[in-house]
Amino acid sequence: MTVSTAIARLNAADPDFARHLDHLLSWESVSDDAVNQRVLDIIKAVRERGDAALVEFTQRFDGVDAKSIDDLILNRARLELALTRITPVQREALEKAANRVRIYHERQKQDSWQYTEADGTVLGQKVTPLDRAGLYVPGGKASYPSSVLMNAIPAKVAGVAEVVMVVPTPRGEVNELVLAAACIAGVDRVFTVGGAQAVAALAYGTESVPQVDKIVGPGNIYVATAKRHVFGQVGIDMIAGPSEILVVCDGQTDPDWIAMDLFSQAEHDEDAQAILVSPDAAFLDRVAASIDKLMPTMERADIIEKSINGRGALIQVRDMQQAMEVANRIAPEHLELSVADPQAWLPHIRHAGAIFMGRHTSEALGDYCAGPNHVLPTSGTARFSSPLGVYDFQKRSSIIFCSEQGASDLGHTASVLARGESLTAHARSAEYRILTQEKGN
CATH class of the missing domain: 3.40.50.1980 (Nitrogenase molybdenum iron protein domain)
Known part of the structure; x- marks a missing residue:
């Protein structure tokens, strides 16, 4: 099988890098x-x-x-x-x-929880599946x-x-x-x-x-x-876009490993996205060579080729700090920190669906058996979304139980705010519970 890979090469130092990156990341899940x-x-x-x-x-x-x-x-x-x-x-x-x-x-x-205030008022949350x-x-x-x-x-x-x-x-x-x-x-x-x-x-x-x-x-x-x-x-749960992987590497991981990690997402479909970010330009060259070498060995080479050529990229950055900035801008579904000390860089990551730490932690392990969920936010939604979890199948109800004194005390506050909103029934409903001796105060 003959395949031709022409993965995009970007440099964060270029003046139009942001525009090129935005174009690369754009994807619309719009039905006709x-x-x-x-x-x-x-x-x-x-x-x-x-x-x-x-x-x-x-x-x-x-x-x-x-x-x-x-x-x-x-x-x-x-x-x-x-x-x-x-x-x-x-x-x-x-x-x-x-x-x-x-x-x-x-x-x-x-779990559900409650706490009791000094006047006997009970507040809490009831968690129900x-x-x-x-x-x-x-x-x-x-x-x-x-x-x-x-x-x-x-x-x-x-x-x-x-x-x-x-x-x-x-x-x-x-x-x-x-x-x-x-x-x-x-x-x-x-x-x-x-x-x-x-x-x-x-x-x-x-x-x-x-x-x-x-x-x-x-x-x-x-x-x-x-x-x-x-x-x-x-x-x-979510409207999921194509699968994504972003690998941040310091240049010291086997380039064949990195190429195969990129393939692991690219083989899902032609719209999948695989991106490598590194400050080492020579390493990017080695990974590009590994991509060309390994591509013909893949059963889904045609799909991988279209994904890599259409939405993939090798991005050179100034240093690892800039790599973190690019990673946060992309907010990827899967992020591999293929570096010597991933724990040191973890605090710098703000947006990612799942973070795979170190050279030996391939994204594929998370897909199948590591333990964390593989249903993850895509298309940059990791900025505000989380992996699927137990919390997605639970709902929370607020619990409010006022003691006589608590209802009286809160009644004054509620009355002022309700009348400020011209909601008289709200105010009077709260005022009915104010203790008689306090109403004249």
């Missing part, structure tokens, strides 16, 4: 009018015709010969059967990864059992009573690894439907598919568009 209208039509049909619409769309879009919704339901016994159909090595890997993900996320659990979560999983050969673990396990750790999974099976193709992962992660129900119709079913419910409180999991443009439309009816 045709996709948007098609999704709206599908959502409307599912809301109006429920299971019948799901069966019809699954026949039409996935080529599945389903006679009724019963043909699109997998029970717990079917998930357990999948465990016997995968190899022992695969099962061991899934179970080890699941255990590590579970242990990590157990530490994220938040969602009743039901929906997990969208892409189907067919391009499905990812690791995503099942990363989405379902935090929900179960949070205490979600029921996790409902939807996964398309194009032309009847079932991925046993995905079903085995669902079994290990504790998924409760599985429907073999996909696309916008699956999102609509989870959001509004049908005769068979239960309505959920939140939908998580990746999907194509139809899934992403549907998630946008149902947000508000249900919660969603």
Whole structure:
């Protein structure tokens, strides 16, 4: 196989560096009018015709010969059967990864809390899991059992009573690894439907598919568009963009390692982004040579080549301090600090979905089995967003319990502020609770 790599080379010292970087990073997850209208039509049909619409769309879009919704339901016994159909090595890997993900996320659990003030007033917060979560999983050969673990396990750790999974099976193709992962992660129900119709079913419910409180999991443009439309009816995790990796290297890591780390994200799809930042120009040259050398050995070379040539870059910076500035400007999904002392540079990082520390910590470990979640903010949203976690499946309610004296004391303050806003009923509601002997003060 012959491939030609022409990865962009940028220098932070150039006067127009900021403009070139902004152009490189630009990506819009915008549905065209045709996709948007098609999704709206599908959502409307599912809301109006429920299971019948799901069966019809699954026949039409996935080529599945389903006679009724019963043909699109997998029970717990079917998930357990999948465990016997995968190899022992695969099962061991899934179970080890699941255990590590579970242990990590157990530490994220938040508990309810209260405190009592001197006058007896009690304030606090009640933490409650969602009743039901929906997990969208892409189907067919391009499905990812690791995503099942990363989405379902935090929900179960949070205490979600029921996790409902939807996964398309194009032309009847079932991925046993995905079903085995669902079994290990504790998924409760599985429907073999996909696309916008699956999102609509989870959001509004049908005769068979239960309505959920939140939908998580990746999907194509139809899934992403549907998630946008149902947000508000249900919660969603995020609208994810293409996968990204930013490697910051001091020039001392094996260039083949770095090239393969860049490939690990570029192989996802042509829009994925892989960027290397280093103050060592000669090292950038060595990595470029490694890219050319290793590219022909990759099974997904065509995809990697388009990603590297279209959205990749090797960026030279003045020093490591400037490398940190560039990293924060990019706010990457995955950030590798492939340097001698990553701990020393960690305080300088403000924006990143996940940070991989040191030369031996490849991003791929985080995708599968390190423990932290691999569902991460993309397209610069790490400036204000966080990885998926237990907290995404919990909600918080404020607790306010006023003692007689506390209600009286707070009543004075509330009265002044309410009358300042010309909300007389608010004021009088608070004033009714002011103790008689205090009203004349």
